Amino acid sequence: MLRVKKAVMDYRIPLLALSIFVIMSLTNEYFFKPVNLTGLFESISAYGIVAIGFTFVLLCGQLDISMGSVMALTACVFMMTLPTIGFIPAMLISLVLGCVCGVITGFFVATFRLPPFIVSMTMQLAYKGIALTITGSTPVSNMHPTLLAISEVMLGPIPITFFLFLLVALVAYYVLTQTQYGRNLYVIGGNINVADNLGLHVRGHLWSVFIVQGFCAALGGIVMMTRMFSASGNLALDGPLNIIPMVIVGGTAFSGGKGGAIQTLWGVVLMNIIYNAMSMFSLQANMQEMVKGLILLLIIVADKYMENRSYKV
Amino acid sequence: MSGTFFEVRDVSKSFPGVKALDCVSMSIERGEVRALVGENGAGKSTLMKVLNGNYKADCGSLLIDGCEVHISDPTVAAQKGISIIFQELNLVSGLSIAENIFAGRLSENGKPIRWREIRKKAKQYLDRIGFDIDPKTEVGQLSVAGKQMVEIAKALSYNAQLILMDEPSASLTQNELEKLFAIIRDLKQKGIAVIYISHRLEEIFSICDTVTVMRDGQIIGTSAVKDVTKDKLVEMMVGREISQTFPQREHHIQEEVLRVENLIRKGGKAKISFNLHRGEVLGIAGLVGAGRTEAMRALYGVDYIAGGSVYVNGKKLSSSSPQAAKEAGIAFLTEDRKEEGLTIDFSIKSNIVMAKLRTIVKRAFLNNAMENRVADKYIQAIKIKTPSRNQKVLNLSGGNQQKVVVAKWFNTDSDIIIMDEPTRGIDVGAKFEIYEIINDLVSQGKAVIMISSELPEILGMSDRVLVMKSDAIVAELIGARINAVDIMNYAF
Amino acid sequence: MSDVEKSKWTRAGGWARDNTNLLLLVALIVAGALLSENFFSWTNLMNLMRRISVNGVMAIGFTMTLLVGGFDLSIGATLSMCAVLCVGIEKSSGSAALGMAAAIGAGLAMGAFNGVLMMVTRGGSGEAFLITLATGMVGTAIALTYCSGLDIYGVNAEWYKAIGQGNVASFPIAAIIWIVLMVVMQVIIKKTQFGRKMILSGANKKSAFLVGIDVNGMKLFGFTMAGLMAALAAIIMTSRTTAASPYSGNGADFDAAIASIVGGNSLVGGKGGMVQVLIGVMIYGLITNILNLTGIDSVVQYIVKGAILLLAICLDKLNRR
Structure with a gap:
């Protein structure tokens, strides 16, 4: 009996995700329809990839909320260059751009030691601003044949981009559990003094995770284009709102040193199922945003409260 | 070689x-x-x-x-x-x-x-x-x-x-x-x-x-x-000359001013009870990790307590909080003077007045001239070495920083002063001055609790010694019975 | 150089470092004068004052959260929320006073909500950032739900419009309100026991707690003030534009933050005041003015302002020890 209890506790996120999925499928007639399921998987893919990047940042005990704007900027660049230079080059440019964004953000945090929250807040607005400038504040739409073709490759209701997400998650899992670099992130996030005493290059590691997030944000933005076919500076404005709960609920904490790629994967699946279920209950779009905001708030407050409750101030 | x-x-x-x-x-x-x-x-x-x-x-x-x-x-x-x-x-x-x-x-x-x-x-x-x-x-x-x-x-x-x-x-x-x-x-x-x-x-x-x-x-x-x-x-x-590094003092121990009953902090391993008298210096000895600082923090209401009460002059404290303790007349000079005892970026004068702002209020507003006067009073009285009262505390030496902390609590005119490692990281000259200050306090009828890991200090200054181990008080030594070997023995 | 001369230079350098905000303000005034001939005309200056009042009041609120050792990203959403509530209720009930009361109530409620969450999590600026990020999103959603995403038009009462648009002895009422609020806050901060305790709790929560200051209560006060200021700013803004948009607060928190920090208020808590707010808001207003005059795209302005914020934070960090 005790072993069952432990198993349930350890696997609570996947179990919760599957339970809600099953319940919704049985009780709601629109949920299990291919149209809805495809949308669900597409959402999981796009946000999931970005969430994996964010996981790297949190593991080190850092924070970066600019992922939404990086998605927007890279997606805009992608869509703008797509007609002229073709799919692969456009994708490469966007991915590199994502890394560059990460380099800049990481520079201010790792080298200048400025508080990550202010830097990423500023960069979020800066990247969004750049995106709006280069697109002239109008969305860039393009039903490019390659994009269309990709969006049609499916396994039943599951789009191929979902498998891309799985691939990214697996690569991340490998890096985080099987490489020295990945394990170093856990040490840095877990106890930075130990990291210093071991002679790990803390600054370099910190810088790198921002670059990883930038890359993932760019990749996620491109994936989103296979669904939306249109990019603007205001894309993924609610990026942090969606992604932070996915990662925290999955089991990676703000304090760092805990969590991982597979945990995030399940967190992404669970939260997207919840968001999808919410939309089934014909809640007004704004009410949904409000509920999402409250969920985020609850998660943040619960996490911080548990951390600090033994102190009086 | x-x-x-x-x-x-x-x-x-x-x-x-x-x-x-x-x-x-x-x-x-x-x-x-x-x-x-x-x-x-x-x-x-x-x-x-x-x-x-x-x-x-x-x-x-x-x-x-x-x-x-x-x-x-x-x-x-x-x-x-x-x-x-x-x-x-x-x-x-x-x-x-x-x-x-x-x-x-x-x-x-x-x-x-x-x-x-x-x-x-x-x-x-x-x-x-x-x-x-x-x-x-x-x-x-x-x-x-x-x-x-x-x-x-x-x-x-x-x-x-x-x-x-x-x-x-x-x-x-x-x-x-x-x-x-x-x-x-x-x-x-x-x-x-x-x-x-x-x-x-x-x-x-x-x-x-x-x-x-x-x-x-x-x-x-x-x-x-x-x-x-x-x-x-x-x-x-x-070192051999214990008695010579400490100032002379007459011991006039008067009535009880503080009583602690069955106090236990949240997560603590034992309850403690003790009392304190006017004119008395109570030393608290023990190894690092024995729970001395934690006990005082619980007394003062800085950390959560799981039970127990504190009485000052027979009256129970209204709540377990620094506010209540301070109002009742207890002062707490903490171990960590830089992070907890001082507002390190602020001036000497703001640090001195911060525990009792009432002393610089005139017609409902804070008065700059009064703040200057109060600060100068203590700078002179305790001989704080500084070019100006507006100097940031950050720039002072350890000994002078500790003096600012002392001045701050002097300004509250508290009857019970708890000092946690008062002379840590301070040079010999300043140490002696702190000892003189402690003696001066008790001669005025106040009471001092002194936590110290320096055996000479405990031996040279205390009228009575409590030895703590694993959150509990394991021994009480009075007057002539205070000696280094006994303390060490009890401490582990 | 002789020693005496050298020490004069270092002292001058030290003064320059401590007062970069003033120097920047002077530089901007000069730049403004060069770029526009009627810069120093009364009309122009008064228009400037009127324009910066809304951000000015917001910056007061933001600064209060900084002073207690926090940070507030939700004031923009509170601004939107209070704006739509104010105009919406004024229209539906016919009473501008009721609308104002609703706005103030909502602002206080939002601020207090933030404050309570900060108390519960024993939060510092990192926690404040995350918490107000979330409450801001909730607030924006509330604003959008209330007006179904549409702008609300039609403020009627003349006395209400006067707040944002009127003058007293040719000095804009909006600016007067802003200045009066700053004076009141400054007196509280610098001259009252309560204010001094507030500053101490933001500068070092442990040492403040040890002298019996109610550090948690101070956080509640600081954040509630921020909510109140956002409500008052909403009133001024809607009375000037006679309309309310649920997007009116977008970026307003960023503007307030830049103004406050560039003016010299420190991220670290307990350092700063209303003088810094005054300087910072004026600097920010002048920068926006100059950027507009030179015809730079509004979105590029965003980036410029972001760069300025980063610079200001770097300077703040350097100045700290």
């Missing part, structure tokens, strides 16, 4: 205002277990940190087998075969034992980590010290003793030839201590030298071959353990 395994030659290290190490020299042989004893601030931890590469010595040299080595950081130290086991253990609690042992060395050049091999190797080192545990276990789940074992295994994995242990027995049970001793004896047989820092003299006689005594940053002497007695060691640690 070349026969010696490890040698420290004329090493000095200073910090602003304090000379932590003063031309320290010593040498150790392979397989020697050397005890390093001395009061807090004697320089033991500083010396260890220099050997481990955490600090860089100002001058002097370190030699291994006769060759000079430059230990610039902990990784170099590890390479040279020196490992340290800090009191605040250097482990990541969320990771496994195996990973902690091999952190930073899990694989070469980006090749995938072979976890099975890592765990196997870890198990080998754990077996070598007789620690039978699954290397997959999360370090956070282990007891302090377990964590120490992991640290020792880690040191072995670096082929340590010299292991420095800083207060290893502080939180161990008798059983765990025996196990630790067995491991040390085993290390000795393998030719590994150990430097063992401890306050617990009994242990030293059980496990160490030789002992070095430090005091005020200097080496007082080294001898074989069989050639000294505990009393001789205490005498060397504490």
